[in-house]
Amino acid sequence: MSSTPPASELRPRLPTPLQTVTDPRFEARGLRLLLKRDDRIHPDLPGNKYRKLVLNLERARAEGHHTLLTFGGAYSNHLRATAAAGRLLGFGTVGVVRGDELADRPRNTSLARCEADGMRLHFIGRSAYRQKDDPEVLAALRRQTATEDAYVIPEGGSNSLAVQGCTALGAELRGHTDVAAVACGTGGTLAGLAAGLGPGQRALGVPVLKGGFLGSETAALQRAAFGAPGTNWTLDDRFHCGGYARATTELTAFADDFEDRHGLPVERIYVAKLLYALTALSEEGAFAPGTRITAVVTGTPPAA
Structure with missing residues (x-):
């Protein structure tokens, strides 16, 4: 549709900032925690939502929808x-x-x-x-x-175009991290993130829904986007806290404490569970000393 500006006119901030967080819970184990501030990519389309939508929007425009x-x-x-x-x-x-x-x-x-x-x-x-x-x-x-x-975009925006759009997220982290972690709803961001990473890097997905189905979904998305699933990603299903948009008192207390420690508003549906999982995993000894762990901040709390 000629009257519609291209999706590139959304003017994202790329690459998004990488912020080091000084947190004794990680430092005590020789770990470095970084935040990939994808929440700053665009004021109206934060984080993975911009990356997953941009190629779909271009396709919709090209097809005249x-x-x-x-x-x-x-x-x-x-x-x-x-x-x-x-x-x-x-x-x-x-x-x-x-x-x-x-x-x-x-x-x-x-x-x-x-x-x-x-x-x-x-x-x-x-x-x-x-x-x-x-x-x-x-x-x-x-x-x-x-x-x-209408042009149909699936739940969560996750299709092969979305996965391809998220490869840029992994590419921006090449040389900067060892483990790139992201909260997962549909698996699309994890699928693209993992595909964009370089040799020796791996991706970790933290599902925010219960059910244990995202492994097959993520593999299917990579197969659709690239022809075959990759081997450099894993999921940890233990931190959904009861399911989508559900929270435990421990999660709420953790998110409040993280905000107080670091002055960072924590989005509660996705980002809180991701940071909670990484803190718990570090305390379990899941990461070797010296590991650089990057948490992808995919969004901010909605404005009142």
């Missing part, structure tokens, strides 16, 4: 980023939200931001949401939302 159709939960950072991208680039946006019981409730901060950016929200039941990738279910959703001609 005027509307983006995508999916997410009530606290989805992906929905927020897609809505912002639509506002900035002139796309209409429709978000299919998990949980029809939410339709008549007051909007939380994330969904309110989506609507403020022009996204039309469509709420469906959780059982129907689980079947959203079925061609017949998707076709019905398109009819219900009048998005038959």
Whole structure:
């Protein structure tokens, strides 16, 4: 669509900063903790959301689409980023939200931001949401939302284009880290991050959902993007704290303490669980002395 500026006009800050954190829990074990401040990549599309969307937005524009159709939960950072991208680039946006019981409730901060950016929200039941990738279910959703001609972006933005977009994240960390760690919802960022790293580096994914399914999902995404899965990444499923957007008292206390120690606002759905996991793993002796560990900060808490 000629009237829509290209996704490159989103003007990201690249490469994003790499910040050293002085934390005695890591230093006592001879470890160095760094933060890859991908939350600073763009004011409206923080972190992995920009990287996962940029090639999809270019494809949507090239194919002449005027509307983006995508999916997410009530606290989805992906929905927020897609809505912002639509506002900035002139796309209409429709978000299919998990949980029809939410339709008549007051909007939380994330969904309110989506609507403020022009996204039309469509709420469906959780059982129907689980079947959203079925061609017949998707076709019905398109009819219900009048998005038959929309460009479809999957939940979390994770597809082969998203994975390819995230390889730049790994490339920016070449020579700067030994372990690059990221919180995972759908596995797309981990798949691209790992593929972009150099020899001797490895990626660690910390799922924020329970279920233990992300290993096969991440491998499938790498296969779709590159032809075969890589071998330089692993997952640790122990730190989901009960599931997506769930928290324990220990996690909340940890995040509050990390903010107080380092003056860094900690996003609670993804980043808090990542930092909590890395601290616990370091205390378990999971990393050899001298290891440089980089936590990818994928987002910031939503503004009130």
